[in-house]
Amino acid sequence: MIKIFRKIRQNALTEGKTGKYLKYALGEIILVMIGILLALQVNNWNIERTEDVRETKYQANIVLDLKKDLLRLDFLIEFRKNRLRGDQRLIQQINGTATNSLTELTKNVVNTLMEENFSPNNTTFLELSNSGNLNLISNDSIKLLLLELEELYKKNTLNIAHETFDYREYISKPASKHLDxxxxFPVFIKTKTVEEQNITLDSFNGLLDSREYKNGLVIMSFMSSSHISAYENIKAKSETIIEIIQLKQ
Structure with a gap:
């Protein structure tokens, strides 16, 4: 089309028809501009389509990460609740409440030695954030929730570090000193009975008389309550993000 306009323009110039020449020159310019605009529009469309594909992939991976976390969180919330009940029961026994079951006492004591913490599957979010591609997430609600979730992860990491120190100082050390x-352990995993293991109330006297251990139980009770609340908050935000993404798809 441009070649046709150019030929007509050249003929008009040769024939001395300046007005006709200018008209076709203008037409040629307009066609060039239209071609450029169309090329830019196609390029923008391709970029948007590529980004939409990338966003969909990232969001699908975020959902997979969060669903894995939900399974782990359900386990940890239940673990922490059981741990909290056991710790509180031990505190009561240290304070003078009668021990009616050596099996229960054994399991509660061993349970205080168990460490179970939450480590999030946030590799997709970190990839988005570290690569500067977080703006690929077009939904502002999802983006805000992901940022809030990352802050909860950071707080969780700090809580774990604090709890780990207290656990080692006030739970692990007294237990290693006063317990066999x-x-x-065989009673805890239900392969032996307390009778078969020759466990008596005297087996726990040194531990339950330890001020460090009692203080540790008090601290761990507080930490378990804090973790339960934090995990439930993380779980709620994760479920909301999954719901928004799946509604959008």
Whole structure:
């Protein structure tokens, strides 16, 4: 089309028809501009389509990460609740409440030695954030929730670090000093009875008389309550993000 306009323009110039020449020159310019605009529009459309595909892929991976986290969180919330009940029961027994079951006492004591913490599957979010591609997430609600979730992860990491120190100082050290853990563990996993393991109330006297251990139980009770609340908050935000993404798809 441009070649036709150019030929007509050249003929008009040769014939001395300046007005006709200018008209076709203008037409040629307009056609060039239209071609450029169409090329830019096609390029923008291709970029948007590529970004939409990338956003969909990232969001699908975020959902997979969060669903894995939900399974882990359900386990940890239940673990922490059981741990909290056991710790509080031990505190009551240290304070003078009668011990009616050596099996229960054994399991509660061994349970205080168990460490279970939450480590999020946030590799997709970190990839988005570290690569500067977080703006690929076009939904502002999802983006805000992901940022809030990342802050909760950071707080969780700090809580774990604090709890780990207290656990080692106030739970692990007294237990290692006053207990024969190898004697107690078969009862915990239900392969032996307290009678078969020759466990008596005296087996726990040194531990339950330890001020460090009691203080540790108090601290761990507080930490378990804090973790339960944090995990439930993380779970709620994760479920909301999954719901928004799946509604959008």
């Amino acid at each position: 853990i190898d004697q107690l």
